[in-house]
Amino acid sequence: MLVATWNINGVKARIDALKAWLDECGADIVGLQEIKSVDEGFPRAEIEAAGWHVETHGQKGFNGVALLSRKPAARIERGLPGGDADEQSRFIIGEWETDRGPLRVASLYLPNGNPIGTEKFSYKLRWMARLETLARQWLAEEVSFILAGDYNVIPQPEDARNVADWVNDALYQPESRAAYRRLLHLGLLDAVRATTDQPQTYTFWDYQAGAWPKNNGIRIDHILLSPDLSARLAGVRIDKHVRAWEKPSDHVPVLVDLKD
DNA sequence: ATGACGAGCGTGGCTCGA
Numbered sequence: 001m002l003v004a005t006w007n008i009n010g011v012k013a014r015i016d017a018l019k020a021w022l023d024e025c026g027a028d029i030v031g032l033q034e035i036k037s038v039d040e041g042f043p044r045a046e047i048e049a050a051g052w053h054v055e056t057h058g059q060k061g062f063n064g065v066a067l068l069s070r071k072p073a074a075r076i077e078r079g080l081p082g083g084d085a086d087e088q089s090r091f092i093i094g095e096w097e098t099d100r101g102p103l104r105v106a107s108l109y110l111p112n113g114n115p116i117g118t119e120k121f122s123y124k125l126r127w128m129a130r131l132e133t134l135a136r137q138w139l140a141e142e143v144s145f146i147l148a149g150d151y152n153v154i155p156q157p158e159d160a161r162n163v164a165d166w167v168n169d170a171l172y173q174p175e176s177r178a179a180y181r182r183l184l185h186l187g188l189l190d191a192v193r194a195t196t197d198q199p200q201t202y203t204f205w206d207y208q209a210g211a212w213p214k215n216n217g218i219r220i221d222h223i224l225l226s227p228d229l230s231a232r233l234a235g236v237r238i239d240k241h242v243r244a245w246e247k248p249s250d251h252v253p254v255l256v257d258l259k260d
Numbered sequence: 261a262t263g264a265c266g267a268g269c270g271t272g273g274c275t276c277g278a
Binding site for chain 2 (some may be wrong): 170
């Protein structure tokens with residue numbers, strides 16, 4: 001089973017690339033982030049025509065997440081629990097019935113948090129605390145789950161080509177990294193880091209200053225697995241070639257392969 | 261050393277991102 005995540009940076013601007021990648025990716029479930037669209041504006045019909053079930057949690061202009069799947073979800077929940085006043089659409093949960101029991105997949109778009117020292121950064125940390133609370137609940141339930149998305153966290157120095165560029169950035173602050181590490185310490189597995197010893201493994205390259213041709217990237221799109229799924233991890237894939245397409249997103253798809 | 265990109269909203273130039 002293949003589960004994927006991709007920050008597409010605008011679904012309407014990226015529809016051709018999205019359809020082309022969906023046709024080739026082989027995934028069963030795809031989490032999207034930054035759809036930058038309200039639910040009614042999502043190009044649902046085009047994606048459904050290609051054989052996908054579509055669930056969205058959008059908002060006007062910014063943010064927005066979605067789940068695409070070959071089989072319909074048994075249950076969908078929109079929003080990250082614990083934030084009744086949170087109007088930003090950054091989290092959607094799907095649950096599927098599988099031969100191995102229920103599988104829960106979240107597509108998440110964690111707040112960027114810049115600039116540090118502002119309300120944006122404290123919102124990021126509060127959001128991460130809510131995510132930790134949810135992960136603790138799901139672990140207690142002993143349900144199989146995947147937290148996939150754009151975490152906006154550079155976990156370690158080796159996850160940035162030029163780490164000095166990021167020391168004053170919300171993505172690399174000790175508090176952001178510690179909150180991410182707390183998720184791992186709960187027993188969740190960072191699937192890419194667990195299966196890759198290749199240096200310069202990145203998922204994002206800025207549009208500016210020739211970051212892509214210079215391979216000046218960072219690894220910020222992560223797939224975290226519950227302990228039972230960690231035992232089924234067969235491999236990961238980072239579809240870097242998509243970054244060289246015409247009108248690319250600045251992020252590329254990341255996938256996990258789970259043994260049946 | 262500096263500047264450099266792109267999407268959305270909505271039609272000029274902001275906001276937001278990373």
